[in-house]
Amino acid sequence: MLRIREDRQAVARRIEIARVAVGAMLSLLAVAYWTVQIVRGDYYFSLSENNRIRAVKITAPRGYVLDRQGVPLVENEPAYTLHLYRREAKDLDASVAFIVDLLGLNPEAVRSRVERGRRDPEFVPIPIAENLGIEEVAAVQARAAEHPEFAITVSQRRLYKHAGAAAHALGYLSEATPEQIKNSNNAYGVGDWIGQKGVEAAYERLLAGVSGERRVIVDSHGREVAEEARLEATPGQNLFLTLDAKLQDVAEEYFKDKVGSVVALDPRTGEILALVSSPSYDPNWFTRRVTAAEWNGLLENPDRPLQNRAIQNMYSPGSVIKPFLAYGALARGLVDPEWRVFCPGHATFYGREFHCHKKGGHGSVNLRDAIKESCDVYFYTLGQKLGVDRIHEILTGFGFGTPTGVDLAFEKAGLVPSEEWARTKRGARWYPSETISVAIGQGPLLVTSMQIARGLAALLEGGRLPTPHLFYSSQDPRTGAQLRYKAEFVDGPGIAPEKLAIVKNGMWAVVNEPGGTAYGSRAQGIEMGGKTGTAQVVGHDTTIKADADKSRLDTHAWFAGFAPVSDPQIVVVVFVENGGHGNLAAAPLAKALVEARFGTGAPAAAPPVPSVRAAATDRQGVARATRRETP
């Protein structure tokens, strides 16, 4: 009994020690939890917040682009993309087989996309097919119960409503390039669309709006459970262009089978009413992701459809330069309006013979008739009187040789030669005989269509150079508040009205008097003035001989016109590459455009801006993806 008692005491002592040990152990645990929960609590709290909250970008609906009357040119349309959620798929192969069969997709393409998607975390959906049709969307959604792994998301895609129309004015969207992302200061990321060229690029910030953000709560599968906070996107501004869809259509139609460009603008403000560069391309290609074949087709086309010929290509102006030189000579008092030159069909300058386009000659012509009949011998003589430096002074005064500042990128400056230019830039001295060529718009002189349009506007409108522009107004789609473009001008030569009248009279005669070079293109119901041009194809640095064969078929056809003559409201410059003669190839379109501009009757002054508010509100929030069921 005693033995047992002693043993009980020993056990009892050990139990006392065990009690202390148990208490100490649990206290230590409490201390450990204190460290994790109290000392490091904030750290772990932020980790748990990061765990559950994801920031999802809300892409702002991009503003529409409309013409000056409110005719929509560019809109957005819903684009449906099919995604595969791997976590929902019981058997990936069976899912792939199902969708390939349902939508008739290319099995290899789908499988390779799934393979690529496997590298991402499991909750990241794999895009399977883009741009589904509405029937395909319905087919997928009808099977949603059996195949929850497939989901359709809706996004907004740019829609250029008239395919290739005005493509060079509008530009296109594409995914931001690495440089654009780098330069955007985090505003753009991989896969974001950004305007390339045209007004899409020029007014990117206005059109794009400001993207918003949703802070969503996700579960451990990355599935959205709830939305915690939402910063709405600011939709992009709607952009009204100065373009007139009616005139644009007429010009597009004319250039369907031709290469060249058209610029029509309002000489009083510089508003561009029509802008065509042909051949064109369909900007929708880029938003649908260009196929390799389409891309190569665009790049390999020798006519370079992506180039905007009205501002990026430089040509010899030919005879359309004559009215500028005529006015310049008159204004400087170098010639009298009744100063006459006898044209026998050719003339000799500096020991070389130069031909007039009219073999038999024009006889005795004064300044007005020289313009009307485009007498080369008159202008050779005039050019000799002016000299190249004065020609340079006159033409640069009308804006040649410098970019017009139009709101489009990649504009060329052109080239107006001078003795200094020959010495410093060309490295070969100026030959006086070259001046004779320049006087009829040949030689090293190079211009863009846009420059001719602006120069003519300046000549007709008191000498200041209106900056051509496509921006008419912008409109906030939510408030309707508008921002109007205020016309800008660059100082130019002052215009003496009585001297201008003589030149204008000559240009009137070109179209409206028998014997005028464009008499066949008289406009109905409105008086149009203008000047034809037929330019030989020359290289930028080639000095061509004035006696080169003018009957070559590959001459470029020019026509620069305006109407009405008494109070010009439109300037039209038509250029047809290898089109033959300006009177035949170019002037008829100018006539058609002028008739379209005034044909409906009274000239519309400042057309009211119609509201596109209804259209704008209904597209807000459309970009939200179809909600997925969360179990």
Added chain:
Amino acid sequence: MIAGTLPGGRRIDLVVLGCALGLAALGVLFVASATTGTRFQGLAARQAIWIAVGLCAMVAAILFDYRMLLKFSFAIYCACLLPLVYLLAFGARIANVRSWIRFGQFQFQPAELAKIATALLVAYLFENEDDGRLRTSAIFKLGVIVGLPVLLVFLQPDVGLALTFLPLIFVGLYFGGLPAKGWVAIFLIVAVVAGAGWFLLKDYQKARIGTFLNPDADVLGSGYQVRQSKIAVGSGGFSGKGFRGGTQSQLRFLPVQHTDFILAVIAEEWGFLGVILVLGLFAALFLRALKLAQTARDRGGVFLVLGLTGMMFFSVVINASMMIGLAPTTGIPLPFVSYGGSSVATTFLAIGLILGVQYRRFANA
């Protein structure tokens, strides 16, 4: 002494009972929190049923004389080990482990019952090892008695459950009075066996131990559980995010949150206060049970209480350490609180045995 009176005028300890019931209630509450809205919805009700089953077993264990159980402990031990053998031979794998026997829509883990049976047999062993020194033969017997079920469960393979038997060896050796040189010898043996055992572990088991030693090495693999659990616990702060307000648990970042990681749910939703509540209840339960062991009327009763309490204490410490990365994730549930019918029911059975020893503490009872 706080005590309740049973019919017949005898008292049972209300501290132990109260702590057990309190913990079980917390368990039901947080199993509900962790499973509502998931595919595990409804498990809280099941847990409540199992608690009721456990309470019946507890009452039976109180009323039934534990001395009878000790007397027949070898037979009980053999009876409880048989299903383990059966499972290894014929059992269906559930979650890759052969440890469950199905009864209709309920499943039972016979290993849980084997824990009780083993504790009984160990107590019976020490009932007769009463001459004040621990003989080598007793140590050998202890090793075999505990080693056999450990081996059977280890082969299922359920390492966590197998580990929960081991405190019985420690209880036997320590309270049996192993001298210092004995501890040294055992330490050396364990070191050698552990070294050899490393080669027997499955790859995922090695990975878990590796993860425990360096949790940041594999954030999305086995380190994920530890990391998410730590975030859950830590983000709870002092007073928690509120019941059912835990983002880690409600958004299911926590792994097996209603079973092994239930304490992380409590820590996230009720904060440090919740943890203190749980640890406090366990502390009261264990300290009280040890006190009761001292008052047992015989040596078998002392060792029965010590063995059962030791196993529970071990589970609590390992489980609570697991949550904050202080122990490897071994699949050891938190007694009373974690979801798991067999675990809850047999834990209440163990409480019944402890209370039975206390109930019969007077020699004349």
